[in-house]
Amino acid sequence: MYLGIDVGGTHTDAVAVENGAVRASCKIVTRHEDLLASINGALEEILAQVDAGAVRQLNLSTTLSTNALVQGRIDDVGVLVSCGPGVDPASFAPGRHFYIIDGAIDHRGVESRALDKAAAARAVDDCRKQGVNVFAAVTKFSIRNPSQEIALKEAAQDADFVTMGHTLAGRLGFPRRVATAYFNCAVWRLYNGFVNAVSESIRAMGLNCPVGMLKADGGTLPLDVSRSFPVQSIFSGPAASVMGIIALCDIRQDSVIFDIGGTTTDIAVFAEGAPLIERDGISIGGHPTLVRALRVRSIAVGGDSALSVAGGLVRVGPQREGPSMAAGGGRPTLTDALNAAGRSAYGDVAASEKGIADMARDYGVDARKFAETAIRSAVDHIHQETRAFLAEINERPVYTIHEMLEDRRIVPNRVYLMGGPSHSMSGDVREAFKTPVIVPENASVANAVGAALTRTTHDVHLFADTQRGFLLIPSLELSEEVGKNFDLKAAEAEAKRRLGERLREIDASTGFDDVEITESSSFNMVSGYGTVGRNIRVKAQVKPGVLERINQS
Amino acid sequence: MHNDKNKLGIIFFPAFDWAISPTHPEREERLLYTQDQLWEEGVFDIKGVCEYKPDVAERTDVERAHFCFPDVDAVTTRSHMIAAGGAIRAARLVLENECDKAFALVRPPGHHAMKVVHGSRGFCNINNEAVMIEYAREHYGIKRVAVVDTDCHHGDGSQDVFWHDPDVLFISLHQDGRTLYPGSGFPTECGGPKALGRTINIPLPPRTSDEGFLTVLDRVVLPILDDFKPELIVNSAGQDNHYSDPITNMNFSAQGYALLNQRLSPHIAVLEGGYSIQGALPYVNLGIILAMAGQDFSHVREPDYNAEAIRQDRRIDDYVDALCDQLPALYFDPPSTPEDGSFSNGCYVRKKNIYYDTDGITETQVESLHLCDDCLGVLKVESKSSVNPKSLGVQLYAGACESCRSLALDMVEQARLKGDYRFIQFINRCDKEYSRYGY
Numbered sequence: 001m002y003l004g005i006d007v008g009g010t011h012t013d014a015v016a017v018e019n020g021a022v023r024a025s026c027k028i029v030t031r032h033e034d035l036l037a038s039i040n041g042a043l044e045e046i047l048a049q050v051d052a053g054a055v056r057q058l059n060l061s062t063t064l065s066t067n068a069l070v071q072g073r074i075d076d077v078g079v080l081v082s083c084g085p086g087v088d089p090a091s092f093a094p095g096r097h098f099y100i101i102d103g104a105i106d107h108r109g110v111e112s113r114a115l116d117k118a119a120a121a122r123a124v125d126d127c128r129k130q131g132v133n134v135f136a137a138v139t140k141f142s143i144r145n146p147s148q149e150i151a152l153k154e155a156a157q158d159a160d161f162v163t164m165g166h167t168l169a170g171r172l173g174f175p176r177r178v179a180t181a182y183f184n185c186a187v188w189r190l191y192n193g194f195v196n197a198v199s200e201s202i203r204a205m206g207l208n209c210p211v212g213m214l215k216a217d218g219g220t221l222p223l224d225v226s227r228s229f230p231v232q233s234i235f236s237g238p239a240a241s242v243m244g245i246i247a248l249c250d251i252r253q254d255s256v257i258f259d260i261g262g263t264t265t266d267i268a269v270f271a272e273g274a275p276l277i278e279r280d281g282i283s284i285g286g287h288p289t290l291v292r293a294l295r296v297r298s299i300a301v302g303g304d305s306a307l308s309v310a311g312g313l314v315r316v317g318p319q320r321e322g323p324s325m326a327a328g329g330g331r332p333t334l335t336d337a338l339n340a341a342g343r344s345a346y347g348d349v350a351a352s353e354k355g356i357a358d359m360a361r362d363y364g365v366d367a368r369k370f371a372e373t374a375i376r377s378a379v380d381h382i383h384q385e386t387r388a389f390l391a392e393i394n395e396r397p398v399y400t401i402h403e404m405l406e407d408r409r410i411v412p413n414r415v416y417l418m419g420g421p422s423h424s425m426s427g428d429v430r431e432a433f434k435t436p437v438i439v440p441e442n443a444s445v446a447n448a449v450g451a452a453l454t455r456t457t458h459d460v461h462l463f464a465d466t467q468r469g470f471l472l473i474p475s476l477e478l479s480e481e482v483g484k485n486f487d488l489k490a491a492e493a494e495a496k497r498r499l500g501e502r503l504r505e506i507d508a509s510t511g512f513d514d515v516e517i518t519e520s521s522s523f524n525m526v527s528g529y530g531t532v533g534r535n536i537r538v539k540a541q542v543k544p545g546v547l548e549r550i551n552q553s
Numbered sequence: 554m555h556n557d558k559n560k561l562g563i564i565f566f567p568a569f570d571w572a573i574s575p576t577h578p579e580r581e582e583r584l585l586y587t588q589d590q591l592w593e594e595g596v597f598d599i600k601g602v603c604e605y606k607p608d609v610a611e612r613t614d615v616e617r618a619h620f621c622f623p624d625v626d627a628v629t630t631r632s633h634m635i636a637a638g639g640a641i642r643a644a645r646l647v648l649e650n651e652c653d654k655a656f657a658l659v660r661p662p663g664h665h666a667m668k669v670v671h672g673s674r675g676f677c678n679i680n681n682e683a684v685m686i687e688y689a690r691e692h693y694g695i696k697r698v699a700v701v702d703t704d705c706h707h708g709d710g711s712q713d714v715f716w717h718d719p720d721v722l723f724i725s726l727h728q729d730g731r732t733l734y735p736g737s738g739f740p741t742e743c744g745g746p747k748a749l750g751r752t753i754n755i756p757l758p759p760r761t762s763d764e765g766f767l768t769v770l771d772r773v774v775l776p777i778l779d780d781f782k783p784e785l786i787v788n789s790a791g792q793d794n795h796y797s798d799p800i801t802n803m804n805f806s807a808q809g810y811a812l813l814n815q816r817l818s819p820h821i822a823v824l825e826g827g828y829s830i831q832g833a834l835p836y837v838n839l840g841i842i843l844a845m846a847g848q849d850f851s852h853v854r855e856p857d858y859n860a861e862a863i864r865q866d867r868r869i870d871d872y873v874d875a876l877c878d879q880l881p882a883l884y885f886d887p888p889s890t891p892e893d894g895s896f897s898n899g900c901y902v903r904k905k906n907i908y909y910d911t912d913g914i915t916e917t918q919v920e921s922l923h924l925c926d927d928c929l930g931v932l933k934v935e936s937k938s939s940v941n942p943k944s945l946g947v948q949l950y951a952g953a954c955e956s957c958r959s960l961a962l963d964m965v966e967q968a969r970l971k972g973d974y975r976f977i978q979f980i981n982r983c984d985k986e987y988s989r990y991g992y
Contacts, residue, residue, distance in 0.1 A: 085854035086839065087594045104856060107589040107835055112856035141593055175595035280598075288598045397606050399588070400570040401631050404609070523582040524575060531576065535585065 001050060003058040004452025005042050006240045007035055010262060013448035014042035016050045020551040024049035025445045035064055036197050043205055052206040061214035061236040061451045064194050065187045069285055074186035075134055078127035080152045081178060082115055083140040092175040094182040094287055097132050099123035109144030120155035134188055136181035138165035140174040143474040144463060161188050166474035169290040170461025179287035184231035191230035195223060216282060216293035218243050218275055218544030219457020222506050231291055235282055238296040242268045242275050244450030245416050247546040248440040256386055256412045260419035262304040263320045267297045267386055269393060271410050275544060299385045303335040303420050307374050309363055316378040325355040332356050334378050341371035343424035379428040418443040441552055453548060456507040459541035462495040467525055467533025473498055488522040488536055495540040514542045560601045561846040562652035564639040566659045571632040578828040579661055579676045590835030602846050607639030607659060610684055616987040618683040618714060620669045620934060620946030620978045624989060628670045633678045636661055640685035643821045648693040654845045655821050662825040664704060664789050667713035669946060671938040672912035675735060681823050682787055683714040691985060696720050699783035701774060701817060704791020704825040705801040707738025712752055717745035717922055717932060722781045724774055728803055729756040741892040743883050745922060746901045747929050750887030755880060758872055759802035762865035763809035765873045770813055772877035777884045788819035792827030792837040796863045799828055804863035811840030811850040899924055915939045927954040931961045944976040951982040958983055
């Protein structure tokens with residue numbers, strides 16, 4: 001049996017899944033000031049219905065880190081960078097304790113300027129005096145040569161916690177690496193306190209299973225591993241929903257998924273059944289990061305979006321002014337329109353009808369027609385945004401003639417709907433998109449199902465330079481010597497082997513077979529008139545997936 | 554430093570699967586380290602900087618600018634069409650106001666490709682800027698364009714394409730032709746009879762450094778541009794003036810390139826040559842991008858930069874001063890007749906021998922321009938090469954007078970009926986028709 005808990009902005013959902021069926025589920029109101037209580041409450045309800053001893057895995061998706069960042073409940077971080085010339089780091093420096101230490105590594109991984117270790121030590125002292133005790137150590141091109149980051153970490157050896165940029169991701173992007181390391185440190189203390197508390201209460205409830213933390217890329221990280229990478233737990237909510245739909249439906253084609261919530265609708269896109277991942281990482285507080293995420297776009301249309309009329313057109317959203325009138329609110333929303341149009345019967349239908357009728361009268365229109373117009377306006381808006389999102393996806397740059405000519409475009413021929421108003425809006429969506437629309441069973445707890453069934457994901461970047469005779473897998477903190485004959489095939493095998501090893505270390509349930517190579521290139525390096533070596537880049541990953549599917553009747 | 558931030562579109566197409574040959578400078582690896590540097594620096598996360606996919610140029614786009622013998626397909630590969638398409642995309646971004654500026658970081662380059670194309674010369678098959686400019690003029694109604702070529706090699710192809718066109722001002726800064734391929738680009742080459750002073754060549758001595766380039770920019774290029782008032786400024790952004798380039802002898806730096814682009818402020822830059830792929834391109838491209846985006850580039854420097862080592866000699870200062878004193882007159886007070894060619898029967902005629910170094914082709918050409926008092930006239934090129942029998946190209950310019958239009962149509966008709974040309978290509982800019990015969 002698998003348990004999943006998704007602590008969302010409004011509700012905390014939990015499910016227990018076994019042999020393709022949802023055995024138990026619950027939905028409670030999230031207590032933002034006490035997330036632990038929300039988790040405990042949901043767990044207690046589930047464990048009242050199923051046997052704790054039968055649970056093989058518990059996965060959590062929480063807004064803890066996200067909220068902490070939004071509310072500024074984060075630690076000060078000493079950020080030590082060595083970057084040499086280039087874009088002025090002042091333009092992206094996070095936090096108040098930012099130190100540029102003399103030193104530089106170039107794009108081949110050659111140290112072009114030695115690190116000023118004395119300056120690093122002074123910076124650490126300076127931070128200590130101001131009570132700062134967590135540090136981000138980041139070098140430009142550290143994923144080509146991590147030596148300066150390692151030296152920066154040594155300078156802060158007595159610190160409570162140090163994040164080295166190259167351990168976070170193997171991708172290029174110095175400003176993103178700086179921001180990611182910064183946020184990782186900023187929420188480290190809070191996150192670890194939370195993990196301690198959660199671990200304790202889980203044990204107290206008689207659960208002895210492995211625990212996973214959901215990430216934004218539609219995978220999980222074992223709880224203990226996540227202690228060093230708390231930034232990975234950020235923005236996992238949309239991923240829970242997307243993974244839920246994968247568990248609920250057997251998606252095999254280019255598809256679009258809508259999760260229609262209270263204030264927003266999340267749009268996700270699937271290519272041949274697999275969810276798209278952001279080419280770059282997500283942004284946190286305006287800083288782009290290296291945190292991998294499913295490619296999701298949120299638009300400001302949801303059940304609680306207020307209706308308004310401007311220029312003779314009925315608009316839905318973007319503002320939310322409290323709940324729908326059906327739920328005791330003071331202003332008609334999309335939910336009220338659906339009630340008034342006779343599509344749904346949520347809450348106080350009479351209140352919805354009155355609200356819509358009053359508003360329609362102000363503009364001299366029939367109430368029913370007004371409600372229909374509002375619904376169509378919402379669907380049209382979602383339709384337009386989806387088209388723009390797809391255009392953006394299909395416009396992605398490519399770097400080879402082969403890809404340019406292949407020009408693979410995503411053309412969705414299925415729409416999946418989840419969230420409160422799914423059933424009442426499916427007809428309009430079908431009409432707008434001219435494709436079949438599917439509303440899966442159990443869609444209301446799809447997010448928790450997604451959390452329960454999501455498996456461990458991991459990715460590694462391998463970089464090899466046979467002229468200089470080395471290979472690096474930065475996120476595994478691994479470097480090896482390689483000979484002149486090391487080639488792309490050997491590099492792919494090595495990346496797969498190392499990733500497989502790492503997976504077995506952290507989570508036995510994900511197999512080596514699930515590893516795939518997603519990027520692979522080898523360039524001959526030429527000097528004078530001859531080839532002097534190969535410059536090889538390989539990326540291997542376990543793609544997002546679910547442990548099992550829910551049987552649909 | 555500038556505080557204006559521009560919206561800059563970058564069309565990055567490194568063609569990672571295309572090379573002239575495995576160890577040729579124009580090979581897969583060329584923009585690899587540039588991509589690494591741009592990604593690591595986070596250039597595409599800078600507000601206002603956006604990456605775009607190139608268009609793919611169509612046959613008509615090439616036939617609007619070039620006479621290709623035997624035809625476009627025979628002298629181009631897909632990668633040439635994508636590089637030219639990248640330049641077209643750059644023009645579209647700017648002229649459709651999606652971006653303030655655009656940089657086509659594409660390969661292979663194009664500025665050695667001349668009006669007539671039989672194959673590849675100087676690593677170039679078709680002229681990306683020329684294809685782009687003719688596309689822009691036909692689709693967006695612009696007329697006056699300035700091309701400032703900052704590649705170390707004389708942009709002899711661009712010069713040839715626009716030789717008779719007074720609406721395109723072509724200025725080339727390059728290493729003196731007496732010391733470098735292609736051996737041309739002297740101040741006396743200043744345009745055809747209808748476009749005198751619209752080609753300006755600025756040959757610089759070997760080891761010219763930042764001061765020399767920027768002085769020439771300030772004292773020659775910018776005053777001329779001020780007067781010419783182009784609707785579009787294009788930088789042919791070759792990067793082989795860099796002090797680390799393996800096949801040239803200049804001392805320009807990444808900072809210098811950035812400053813040049815800041816002052817020149819081109820709407821569009823198109824990558825040309827530059828083969829110091831590790832030591833120069835990553836830093837030069839970063840500098841150009843930041844300058845074009847209106848961002849601070851003062852921290853951009855090569856890891857091995859040493860101002861003293863590349864400081865230019867006093868004698869170069871004096872030489873550059875003398876150039877700056879004399880060259881503006883070529884534009885403001887051009888000579889009354891071209892330096893070469895002759896006039897006969899109402900035509901201006903020049904004979905040319907062209908060598909295609911990359912493909913080993915030799916071509917002989919007789920080019921004649923029918924002179925007209927009312928319009929730019931009719932251009933006729935008879936060309937024969939080691940790979941193609943005698944062929945003919947005829948071009949009628951946009952805004953041609955009715956009598957020149959009849960003359961051109963008749964010229965093509967007569968050639969088809971009675972001429973001994975294997976291939977005939979007609980560029981009719983007047984009616985926007987591009988036709989080929991003899992297939």
